[in-house]
Amino acid sequence: xxxxxxxVMIVLLALTGAxxxxxxxxxxxxxxxxxxxxxxxxxxxxxxxxxxxxGAVAAALERTAPGAADEAESAAITALDQGRYDEAWRLLMRxxxxxxxxPNAPELIRRLEAEHSAEIALVxxxxxxxxxxALVMSAESRPVPATALALRSTRPAPIDPATxxxxxxxxxASAKGALAAKGRVAGSETSRNFEPPRPMTSAxxxxxxxxxxxxxxxxxxxxxPAGRAPREMTPVAPAKPRGPVEAPxxxxxxxxxxxxxxxxxGDDQGEYLIVHTLSKRDRRYPRVLRTLEGITLELxxxxxxxxxxxxxxxxxxxxxxxxxxxxxxxQTYRGKSGELxxxxxxxxxxxxxxxxxxxxxx
Amino acid sequence: xxxxxxxxxxxxxxxxxAGCSRPQSGPxxxxxxxxxxxxxxGGVESGLRQAGYTGRFETxxxxxxxxxxxxxxxxxxxxxxxxxxxxRIEAQRKVDPESSIHLMGLSAGxxxxxxxxxxxxxDVQVDSVVxxxxxxxxxxxxxxxxxxxxxxxxxxxxTHDAIxxxxxxxxxxxxxxxxxxxxFRLPTAASAQTVEAxxxxxxxxxxxxxxxxxxxxxxxxxxxxxxxGTVIAPRILSHEPxxxxxxVVARAEARTASPPS
Numbered sequence: 229x230x231x232x233x234x235x236v237m238i239v240l241l242a243l244t245g246a247x248x249x250x251x252x253x254x255x256x257x258x259x260x261x262x263x264x265x266x267x268x269x270x271x272x273x274x275x276x277x278x279x280x281x282x283g284a285v286a287a288a289l290e291r292t293a294p295g296a297a298d299e300a301e302s303a304a305i306t307a308l309d310q311g312r313y314d315e316a317w318r319l320l321m322r323x324x325x326x327x328x329x330x331p332n333a334p335e336l337i338r339r340l341e342a343e344h345s346a347e348i349a350l351v352x353x354x355x356x357x358x359x360x361x362a363l364v365m366s367a368e369s370r371p372v373p374a375t376a377l378a379l380r381s382t383r384p385a386p387i388d389p390a391t392x393x394x395x396x397x398x399x400x401a402s403a404k405g406a407l408a409a410k411g412r413v414a415g416s417e418t419s420r421n422f423e424p425p426r427p428m429t430s431a432x433x434x435x436x437x438x439x440x441x442x443x444x445x446x447x448x449x450x451x452x453p454a455g456r457a458p459r460e461m462t463p464v465a466p467a468k469p470r471g472p473v474e475a476p477x478x479x480x481x482x483x484x485x486x487x488x489x490x491x492x493x494g495d496d497q498g499e500y501l502i503v504h505t506l507s508k509r510d511r512r513y514p515r516v517l518r519t520l521e522g523i524t525l526e527l528x529x530x531x532x533x534x535x536x537x538x539x540x541x542x543x544x545x546x547x548x549x550x551x552x553x554x555x556x557x558x559q560t561y562r563g564k565s566g567e568l569x570x571x572x573x574x575x576x577x578x579x580x581x582x583x584x585x586x587x588x589x590x
Numbered sequence: 591x592x593x594x595x596x597x598x599x600x601x602x603x604x605x606x607x608a609g610c611s612r613p614q615s616g617p618x619x620x621x622x623x624x625x626x627x628x629x630x631x632g633g634v635e636s637g638l639r640q641a642g643y644t645g646r647f648e649t650x651x652x653x654x655x656x657x658x659x660x661x662x663x664x665x666x667x668x669x670x671x672x673x674x675x676x677x678r679i680e681a682q683r684k685v686d687p688e689s690s691i692h693l694m695g696l697s698a699g700x701x702x703x704x705x706x707x708x709x710x711x712x713d714v715q716v717d718s719v720v721x722x723x724x725x726x727x728x729x730x731x732x733x734x735x736x737x738x739x740x741x742x743x744x745x746x747x748x749t750h751d752a753i754x755x756x757x758x759x760x761x762x763x764x765x766x767x768x769x770x771x772x773x774f775r776l777p778t779a780a781s782a783q784t785v786e787a788x789x790x791x792x793x794x795x796x797x798x799x800x801x802x803x804x805x806x807x808x809x810x811x812x813x814x815x816x817x818x819g820t821v822i823a824p825r826i827l828s829h830e831p832x833x834x835x836x837x838v839v840a841r842a843e844a845r846t847a848s849p850p851s
Binding site for chain 1: 641825832
């Protein structure tokens with residue numbers, strides 16, 4: 229009788245223990261999701277789902293998949309910029325694994341495989357050995373890319389223009405080939421699509437004196453306690469140009485010497501086909517803007533951590549829902565012609581809900 | 591009385607008419623439901639439409655309406671039904687030789703799909719094949735069927751499939767575990783033709799991330815519209831090979847070259 233009781237107790241303990249193990253992954257995932265770390269949350273939910281195929285896990289996976297795919301895509305583009313093609317390939321495969329219907333990842337992977345087959349041979353063989361299901365679940369055993377960590381955990385420090393030249397050089401291969409920036413000049417189409425900053429119409433808006441660019445800063449200072457420096461948009465070093473690119477004519481010139489000093493962003497270096505400023509509060513800038521090839525960007529929100537939510541529309545159809553985009557990170561989208569573009573978040577000014585976005589061809 | 595007769599005639603007409611529609615030009619997806627199961631075509635069609643498929647979608651009726659057991663053990667392996675589907679594909683090819691034809695089947699319907707492919711004339715091919723939770727044997731030799739497939743054959747597999755786990759016999763009559771649980775296996779001592787055929791066979795094993803798209807690993811949830819629209823459609827609606835895909839041959843070679851640690 230006693231031995232039966234023992235067996236029953238052991239079975240009950242085992243069952244409860246198993247439940248705890250399942251809940252542990254779900255709980256960790258939930259915490260990560262609450263922190264806004266979709267990637268970690270997604271991986272934890274996957275681990276939870278491997279043991280318990282519950283509706284809650286399914287819903288959590290559905291919820292976190294877009295964010296996790298966005299994070300992987302941003303990290304992949306950064307890896308591409310830095311010439312870490314194997315890491316870029318792995319991250320893009322992860323994007324596809326999370327969202328098999330991702331519109332741009334397949335093309336980027338094919339280009340990488342065609343142009344940098346030698347660099348990705350090892351990681352490709354590893355993927356093959358593990359099987360297609362291994363990408364998401366293996367995240368625990370793989371080192372998180374340093375760039376991704378940097379993007380997630382720290383707010384990038386302002387970069388002195390003088391140091392821009394010391395950024396990691398990209399592979400020479402990136403200067404040519406399909407992965408290289410095409411160096412196109414934003415032509416008449418850009419000019420046609422470009423919606424210039426609207427003039428200030430509201431009486432509440434600060435009046436800018438001609439030739440006195442300090443007004444915007446002065447106004448920002450006036451709102452703060454004396455002695456505190458006005459908060460500037462967090463500048464991030466844009467990726468180095470991949471080839472000789474002429475100065476784009478479609479670049480939006482920001483008001484001189486305001487909190488969004490264009491030169492600090494390297495806009496006039498010509499690495500973007502076009503640079504947009506969007507804002508929810510600053511009436512000088514639109515919240516919704518038509519950009520290259522009739523694609524529309526709509527700023528949804530910014531938050532105190534410098535993360536930005538925005539939507540990309542092709543006509544009335546939303547083609548991309550970008551959430552928690554960090555300064556310096558990029559996302560891709562496809563223009564009406566089928567051309568792949570990347571948009572990079574150059575800076576955020578949370579107080580005025582203003583963002584600066586650079587766009588260039590992939 | 592007259593009303594009952596009218597309803598009966600209408601039902602018989604619908605049952606016989608299903609799958610026999612007149613061929614029209616344009617892309618076509620032909621879907622075959624599982625044994626005694628007639629509810630999956632809606633999810634599959636909806637998923638494809640959501641992914642941007644604009645061609646025609648047909649459900650090929652192969653059921654005897656005598657229950658799942660009869661369908662699984664008798665109809666699924668019927669040469670006559672296979673020929674009927676083969677004739678439908680052939681007629682479509684005659685009307686429109688260029689447009690794509692995709693074959694999809696669920697469970698025992700996959701046995702009919704494979705049988706029909708084998709019954710096709712030498713010069714007739716379909717573009718792709720998708721076998722959801724296939725109840726044919728994992729040892730089923732696909733060489734003859736693959737000769738009539740231009741692109742790839744995708745087969746979903748889940749070890750959580752309780753229906754396939756309880757099957758006393760496979761729909762094709764062959765032994766071994768069902769392909770819907772373990773995927774298709776490359777035959778031992780395979781000829782060059784067989785290797786070429788299996789190099790276009792891709793097994794999609796269930797993984798937890800698929801739960802987010804509605805496939806919980808169960809037998810029929812694989813036809814959830816979200817799974818079809820997100821995972822299957824990008825593979826069959828594009829002419830380019832899907833980057834994540836590794837064929838049965840490639841994976842077998844990788845296993846041989848370096849066994850997983």
